[in-house]
Each structure stands twice: as C-alpha cells, then as structure tokens.
Amino acid sequence: MVRKILFLCVSTLLCVMGVLAVTATFDDKTRWIWQAEDGPANTWVAFRKEFDLKKVPETVLANISTDTKYWLWINGEMVLFEGGLARGPHRDGIYYDEVDIQRFLKLGKNSVAILVWYWGKTAKTHEDSGKGGLLFSADLGETVLTSDCSWKLKVHPAYDPRSKGLGRSANRPNAMDVKYDARKAMGDWTSTGWNAVDFSMDESWQTATEKGSADTMPWGKLVKRPIPQWNDRGLADYESLRIGKEQITLPYKNGGETPVRIFAKLPFNKQMTPYLKVKCGGGKTINIGTDNPFNLINAQYTTKNGEQTFETYSWMNGHEAKYEVPPGVEVLELKYRWTGLGEIAGTFECSDPFFQRLWWMAANTLYICTRDCYMDCPDRERGLWIGDVADQTGAVFYTLDEAGRLLLKKGIDNTIAYQDSDVIQGLAPGFGEYRGKSSELTVQSNQYIAQGIWRYYFNTGDKATLANAYPSVLKYLKLWEMEPTGLPQIRNGYASWVDWGTNPDKQPVEICWYYIALDAAKKMALELGETSDVAWYDARIKSIEDNFERTYWRDGYYGTAGAVKDERVSALAVLNGLADESKYPALLKNVLTTEYNASPHMEWMIEEAIVLAGDTPAALNRMKERHAFQVNDVAVTTLCEKFGERKGTYNHAWNAPNYVLSRYIAGISATEVAWKKYQVMPNLAHMTAVKQVVPSVQGEIDVDIKRTDKLYGMKLNSPEGTTAVVGIPKASIHPKVIEVNGSTVWKNGAIVGNIPGITWNGEDKNYLKFNVAPGKWTFSAKTK
Incomplete structure (x- = not known):
C-alpha cells in the first residue's frame, strides 16, 4: 500500500497567507481528535495510545499540533514540558511542533500520553480556532502512528474549567488560572501500562472523536514552529523560604489554626512554574502565586489524602513564589521549574557596578518578555505590541542567542500576516481579531518599520523575511497623505499615543517617526x-527635510509653538x-539634558541622541539618574514600565539601556548587513574597564578593554567571515606607540609595522583606526 511519508521535508520557504514558513505533509490517515464536544474553553484533556515496536528506528520525529498547549510523555517519561504555540501564524493556520522521540521508545509495548490544555479564548496574542484538538503523527518505520479514533481520551476531572480568567478582558493574558483538585485526579495515567499502580483504564475513558484531516478548518494550514522549544532547566530549589520575616526549613507543618504564607525566594525574576510536595488529609486548599502585583496567573491546589506532588503547568513570574498553606498541611518540598526561550548569550561588564547591574537587569527584562512572542510584559498583558518589540530589537542582537533572532522573525511574519487591509496593526493577532477594529498606533507602526523590520534584516541578512514584509511596508507608508505645508498629515489610529511620559508634543514626534520609516x-x-x-521615497524624504526645520525650530530646540518643551522631538531629530x-x-x-518628559519607552532614544550630539558623560549621567530608583533596589532584577512612583508593571519590554551601553560605550556595532563588517569604537567616559x-x-565577538593614564589595552576575538574596524579613542589616551599582538604597528603618528591581518584605516577627530581580520588580537596603546 502506498502511503505518504510523514514529515515530508518541505525545505523551500513558502509564502503561506503572507507568512514565510516551512509547511509539512502529514500522513493521509492523520486526524484531528478531541472529545465529541468542541470545547469547552479552559479544558484539559488527557490522551493515550499504546503501540508495539519490533524495531526502534534510528530517527523518529513526531509532528504534533494542538489548540492550545500540551505536555508529552512516552513510556511514562516526560518528553516535552509545554509544547505548542499560541495560534496562529496567520488567520487560517496553526503551528505544529517537530519533536524527536526516538530515545524514549523501546522494543515491544510502548505508550504515548499527552495532556492538552485548550484555552478557548481569543486575546493577546492568540486566535482561538473555536475547537480543542490534537494532531499527532510519527513515522515508526514499519508503520505510522497517527492520531485517530483508536486513541483514548478523558477530560481531566481534576482541572476546574471555571477557574478565574475567562471573564477577563481581551486586553489580558490568554492563559487562565489553574485550579486543580487532587481528589479527582486520575492517578498515574502517563505510565507505561494500562494497569499501573493507582491507574486503570476504565469506562470513563472515551474513544477519541475524529474532527478532520490535517490542514482542515478551523485549525487550517499547518506551519512548522519557527522557534525552538523552551529551555527547560528542570526542577530546582528556591534560594530561601520565609514566613513573614522568619526563615524556615523543610519539612514544615502548619500546626496553627489559620493559613500561613510561605514566600519562596527566586535568585531573580523568572518565567517559572511552582511545584510542591506535601503530606496531609484531603480537602485542603493551597493557593499559589507570586509577589508580582500585576501577576494575573495564579493556581489553586486542593489536596487528597497522603503524600502528593503538584506542579502548576501554567507559568508565572516574580521574585518570590507565594504558597498559602492551610492548617494541618506538612510541606515536604517546594521547588520551581525555570523555562524560557533560548539563552542570554551576550554579556556586559564594566568598572562601574551601577551600569553593569543596569545592563544585566535590562537583559533579564528582555528575556522575561520573550516566549511565544516578544511581549510588552509577562504578567498584565503578554501582548506583541510592535512598539515595545521595536524597543527590544536594539537589545536583542547584543543579548540573545539564535532563538531570540528567530522570535523576532516570527514577530515580523505575524505582524504582516495580521495586517488590517494596508494598515500595519499595533498588535498581532490584533484588536480586529477580538474587538472588531484596528489596533493601529501610527507611531509604533512607523517605529516597527525602522527598528523592527529593517534592524532585523540588517543584523541577520534574512532577505526572505524582508521581501515578505516590504510590500506591506510600502502600502502602509502610502496611506499617509501630505499637507500643503510639505509635511505628512497625521493619521488617526485607534489611539493617539506616542509615549507613557508627560507632555508629549505629538505632531512633530509622529512626523519624525514617519521620516525614519521612509x-x-x-x-x-x-x-x-x-x-x-x-x-x-526620495520625494517625501526631501519634502520633510525642506519643511521640518522651518515649522518646528524654536530657537534652541524643536517643537510646536506654544507646546511644553519635549526632549523627544529634538532627540528624534x-x-x-x-x-x-x-x-x-x-x-x-x-x-536634551534639561527636560525629563520621556518614559522608558523613549528614554533610551534621548540618551542615544545625547551620545550622538557629542556628550557621552551627560548621557550616562541621565541614564543613571533615570534608572537609579530601580538599580539601587537590591530586591529588583528587572526594569519597570514607568519612572517615578507609578511604576506600572515591574517588568516591561522597553529595556534599551543595554543597547546604548553596548553600542556606544563598548562601541560595538554592525556596519554591514549580517555583521560581515563591524566596528569597535569605544567611549568609556569615566570607566576604566569594559568587557562585552x-x-x-557570524559568531561571538568578544571585546575586553582596560585603560590607565599611560596604557589603553584592548583584546578582540573576532569571528570568521568578518572584518572589524577597531578604534583607539583619542579621548582616552594620546599614544606615542600602538602595538598589536606585541609588535609595533604605529609610532608617533605613522604606520611603522606590517602585521598580516592588520591594516591602517586612517584617523578622525575621535579615533585612530585599524582594519582587523578574523582572529585573536591584543591592542596596546602607550604614551611612551
């Protein structure tokens, strides 16, 4: 019998509904399965299938798609913790995972168990299909294991679908609270056999209902997951446990008459799932959350008799987990699982501990705002607001590994796929998916064109993604009309918003962003x-250049006549x-150094403008002044939404101080697409050491700089495929001799040596410059 081979690799990038993606052909027999009922929302469904293997193939990849999330076990061993992505790649599609399951298989009888959590709610940033579903297919060599009516399923009775969350607005996270009653648990249902301890296959398990073949609606076209699975670091102990101010150790039994709150300290703010192991009687309710005031995802566990464990599969974030433990409960273990996308691969160290800590806090902020999408915050919304993403892009390329770059590609593809006619919306899937109107924020749309789409291409060289996005960019910019003044007419999006800060001078800010996008x-x-x-483009760019100065120059700054002086306008100019x-x-x-209207969303641009205007110390002073209230708080490890007393969410996406520190203090920046050429032009200001x-x-770029009054030393490890231009800053030293790898190359203003891989690039008012080939190099600039 001729059958289609599972996982037919479609290696060509296809344009599917505006999304560049790899698609898959599933076996003809593969079916979407669920219970007979399509939902309901917030349902957890357990699936099981047993199968025999006479031979374990060398490679076994499983294609798995669910609406919405799933957890996978094979032969009782967890294979994947939280698979699946929020839907979708476009309005008529859904993602699927490709999972390597070969090492979990064995000769003879095998079992696969999958727990699927169907959200059943469209909001940021998930478009509900309207039906829960599981699609599974794995080529086992002699046979193909596919999801069909031979699978068994059971709505997991321990999970309460009425848990808090369904009534929240679409402006809040898609996921709901987890409310679990262990007295209704199914026992060890993920184990290898039907008759395992505390588990049996009874009449409550139903035959799965087939809902349609692969690619059928409402799930639609299957698009391969474009980012890696989460980095699951396993269960770990908390740093410390306390009740009030008193530190405790485990085991601990609440022998009182009222519940107690145990605060479990994390090393720093993380995306994590809390875990517990307790011993008690049945019917005790343990509430679980975090110290995060904006955390909208909580959990509630009701105990059974005896010793038991539980993990909240829905992630939350904070600096401490909170367990509210009722009387009579003995706590044996408290742990957490730290998950996230990829790693923080970049580093920044310097002689000033304030700025070193600020860079790390910004990096951690970015990492916690990274998962299914780049999000504005990990608690209140979890929304892909494209202005927030644009702020993040400066930091991404100095901070995250390949997974972070792939997530930015996904964000661009999603935004283009969910455009509203010719409008680039501010959110994908977008307000139109659940509010019936566009989410266009004109400033953010233009910012995203320049700092999201173009910056992604310039740093990666991914021309296919650029080509997919470009037609939408052009159409959007052509929606803007020009006034008789020669300046663009301001468009009305769903809201007139440019920044959280005070006194925004909106019109010139929007004109500046349109110019940047052009x-x-x-x-x-x-x-x-x-x-x-x-x-x-040239005609519009020239029109703005010819008329902006005349309209907005106010004798010492840029702004609207009669408006409050706004540093954002001048910074953008x-x-x-x-x-x-x-x-x-x-x-x-x-x-630029006197006005303080900007919120963190645009503050980094003010600081960048001060650097470009020639006063790096003033930029650092402003950065320190603006962020001191957080950096000096040892209990805080992320950057918040707003300055001052009204901090908003305490982990928010606009985290770009590390972009300014990396690009302008360490001085490392790409000068050609995909970092084929880059420069190292440091400006250490008051610092005596910087390491980045x-x-x-192209690979890791490693720069280590140390300076004294008489010596400026730089070590550079430059990857293959690149050419670097290294600058010795005249502001730091007035050298008489420059050595490279111990040999003199420059002396008293002239090139004197010939070292393979090093050539003279000239000098300007700020730097003595050298072209540098790949390799390990040590520069020493000396005053004698």
Whole structure:
C-alpha cells in the first residue's frame, strides 16, 4: 500500500497567507481528535495510545499540533514540558511542533500520553480556532502512528474549567488560572501500562472523536514552529523560604489554626512554574502565586489524602513564589521549574557596578518578555505590541542567542500576516481579531518599520523575511497623505499615543517617526532591487527635510509653538538626521539634558541622541539618574514600565539601556548587513574597564578593554567571515606607540609595522583606526 511519508521535508520557504514558513505533509490517515464536544474553553484533556515496536528506528520525529498547549510523555517519561504555540501564524493556520522521540521508545509495548490544555479564548496574542484538538503523527518505520479514533481520551476531572480568567478582558493574558483538585485526579495515567499502580483504564475513558484531516478548518494550514522549544532547566530549589520575616526549613507543618504564607525566594525574576510536595488529609486548599502585583496567573491546589506532588503547568513570574498553606498541611518540598526561550548569550561588564547591574537587569527584562512572542510584559498583558518589540530589537542582537533572532522573525511574519487591509496593526493577532477594529498606533507602526523590520534584516541578512514584509511596508507608508505645508498629515489610529511620559508634543514626534520609516523603507527597496519605488521615497524624504526645520525650530530646540518643551522631538531629530551638527550644542543645553518628559519607552532614544550630539558623560549621567530608583533596589532584577512612583508593571519590554551601553560605550556595532563588517569604537567616559560579548550571526565577538593614564589595552576575538574596524579613542589616551599582538604597528603618528591581518584605516577627530581580520588580537596603546 502506498502511503505518504510523514514529515515530508518541505525545505523551500513558502509564502503561506503572507507568512514565510516551512509547511509539512502529514500522513493521509492523520486526524484531528478531541472529545465529541468542541470545547469547552479552559479544558484539559488527557490522551493515550499504546503501540508495539519490533524495531526502534534510528530517527523518529513526531509532528504534533494542538489548540492550545500540551505536555508529552512516552513510556511514562516526560518528553516535552509545554509544547505548542499560541495560534496562529496567520488567520487560517496553526503551528505544529517537530519533536524527536526516538530515545524514549523501546522494543515491544510502548505508550504515548499527552495532556492538552485548550484555552478557548481569543486575546493577546492568540486566535482561538473555536475547537480543542490534537494532531499527532510519527513515522515508526514499519508503520505510522497517527492520531485517530483508536486513541483514548478523558477530560481531566481534576482541572476546574471555571477557574478565574475567562471573564477577563481581551486586553489580558490568554492563559487562565489553574485550579486543580487532587481528589479527582486520575492517578498515574502517563505510565507505561494500562494497569499501573493507582491507574486503570476504565469506562470513563472515551474513544477519541475524529474532527478532520490535517490542514482542515478551523485549525487550517499547518506551519512548522519557527522557534525552538523552551529551555527547560528542570526542577530546582528556591534560594530561601520565609514566613513573614522568619526563615524556615523543610519539612514544615502548619500546626496553627489559620493559613500561613510561605514566600519562596527566586535568585531573580523568572518565567517559572511552582511545584510542591506535601503530606496531609484531603480537602485542603493551597493557593499559589507570586509577589508580582500585576501577576494575573495564579493556581489553586486542593489536596487528597497522603503524600502528593503538584506542579502548576501554567507559568508565572516574580521574585518570590507565594504558597498559602492551610492548617494541618506538612510541606515536604517546594521547588520551581525555570523555562524560557533560548539563552542570554551576550554579556556586559564594566568598572562601574551601577551600569553593569543596569545592563544585566535590562537583559533579564528582555528575556522575561520573550516566549511565544516578544511581549510588552509577562504578567498584565503578554501582548506583541510592535512598539515595545521595536524597543527590544536594539537589545536583542547584543543579548540573545539564535532563538531570540528567530522570535523576532516570527514577530515580523505575524505582524504582516495580521495586517488590517494596508494598515500595519499595533498588535498581532490584533484588536480586529477580538474587538472588531484596528489596533493601529501610527507611531509604533512607523517605529516597527525602522527598528523592527529593517534592524532585523540588517543584523541577520534574512532577505526572505524582508521581501515578505516590504510590500506591506510600502502600502502602509502610502496611506499617509501630505499637507500643503510639505509635511505628512497625521493619521488617526485607534489611539493617539506616542509615549507613557508627560507632555508629549505629538505632531512633530509622529512626523519624525514617519521620516525614519521612509528612510528605512528606502533602504529595504534598494536591498531588494525595488528601484522603481525609490523616487517616491526620495520625494517625501526631501519634502520633510525642506519643511521640518522651518515649522518646528524654536530657537534652541524643536517643537510646536506654544507646546511644553519635549526632549523627544529634538532627540528624534538628532537620530534621524533632521538636526544638523550645528544644532547639537543648543539641543544639549536647552532640551536634551534639561527636560525629563520621556518614559522608558523613549528614554533610551534621548540618551542615544545625547551620545550622538557629542556628550557621552551627560548621557550616562541621565541614564543613571533615570534608572537609579530601580538599580539601587537590591530586591529588583528587572526594569519597570514607568519612572517615578507609578511604576506600572515591574517588568516591561522597553529595556534599551543595554543597547546604548553596548553600542556606544563598548562601541560595538554592525556596519554591514549580517555583521560581515563591524566596528569597535569605544567611549568609556569615566570607566576604566569594559568587557562585552556580542552573539552576532557570524559568531561571538568578544571585546575586553582596560585603560590607565599611560596604557589603553584592548583584546578582540573576532569571528570568521568578518572584518572589524577597531578604534583607539583619542579621548582616552594620546599614544606615542600602538602595538598589536606585541609588535609595533604605529609610532608617533605613522604606520611603522606590517602585521598580516592588520591594516591602517586612517584617523578622525575621535579615533585612530585599524582594519582587523578574523582572529585573536591584543591592542596596546602607550604614551611612551
């Protein structure tokens, strides 16, 4: 019998509903399965299937898709903790996972067990299919194991579908609280045999109902998961446990008459799932949450008789987990599982502990806002707001590994797939999926074009993703009309929002962002060979350049006549080049270092503009002043949404101080697409040492700088496939001799040596510069 081979590798990138993705062909017999009822929402369903193997193949990959999340066991061993992604890649599709299960299989009888959690709610950033479902297919060599009516299932009775969460607005997380009653548990249902201890296959297990073949609606086209599975670090002990101010150790028994709260301290804020092991009678309710005031995902566990364990499979975040333990409960173990996407691969160290801690806090903030998508916050919303993502992109390429870059690609693809006509929406899936209207935030849409889409391409060289996005970029920018003034007419999105901060001068801010987006889109067109579009960009760019100064220059700063002085306008004018260098001294004096209206969303741009305007110490002073209230708080390990007393969420996506520190203090930045060429132009200001690791697409770039009054030393490990330009900063030292790997290459203003891999690049007012080939290099600039 001829059958389709499972996992037919479609290696070609296909454009599916506007999304560049790898699709899969499932076996003809594979069926979506569920209970007879389509839902209901917030349902946990257990699936089981037994099968025999006469031979274990060398490779066995399983394709698995669910609406929405799943946990996988084979032969009683957990294979995958929280598989699946929020739906979808586009309006008519769903993701599937490819999971290597070979090492879990054995000769003879095998079992597969899958717990599926169906959310059943459309919100940020998940589009509900309307039906729970499981799709499974694995090529076992002599046979294909597929999901069909031969599987057994049971709605897990211990999970309460009425748990809090379904009534929350669509502006809140998709996941609901977990409410679990162990008295209704099914025993060891994931084990290898039907007759395992405390488990038997009884009449309560139903035959699975077939709901349709692969690619059938409402699930739609299957798109391969574009990011790795979570980095599951396993269960770990908390750093410490306390009740009030008193530290405790385990085992601990609540012998009182009222519940007690045990606070379990994490090393730092993390995405994690709490775990417990207790001994007690049945019917005791243990509430589980975190210290995070905005945490909207909690758990409740009701005990059975005896010794028992429980883990809240729905992740939450915070600095401490909270367990509310009722009287009569003996706590034997408290642990947590830290999961997340990839790793923080970049590092930044310096002689100033404040800025070293700030960089690490920003990196941790970014990592916690990274999972199914880049999100604005891990608690209140978990939404892919594209302005927040644009802020994150500066940090991504100095901080995260390949998984972080792939997640940004996914975010771009999702945004393009969920555009509203020609509008680039502010959220994907977007307000239209659950509110019936666009989520366009004009400032964020333009920011995303420049700092999201273009920056992603420039740092990765992924031209296919750029080509997929570019037509939408052009269409969106053409929605803007020009006024007789020669400046763009401001569009009305669903909300007129430019920043959380105070006194926004909205119109010139929006004009600046449109100008920045035009410039980025022109670069896209040139990269893609779309030269016929360039004249249109040039005309609009020139019109803004000819009229912005006349309209908004206010004798020392940029802004609207009569408006409160707003440093954001002047900063954007510096960043986008509308302000020429002759204006820099006035801008530094009158607005960039004196006004404090920006929220963290745009604060990093103010600091970047101050650096570009020539006063790096002032940028660092402002950075320190703005972030001191968090950095100096030893209990805090992430950066919050707002400055001042109203902090908002205490882990929010706009975390870009590490972008400024990496790009301008360590001075490392790409100068050619995909880091084929980059520069190291440090500006240490008051610091005496900086060490940076950049996880570029070409490999790790490792820079280690130390300086004294008489010596400036730099070690550079430069990856293959790159050319670096290294600058010795004149502000740090006035050398008479420069040595590379122990040999003199420059002396008293002239090149004197010839070292293979090192050539002279000239000098400017700030740096003595050298071209550097791949390899390990040590530069020593000496005053004698």
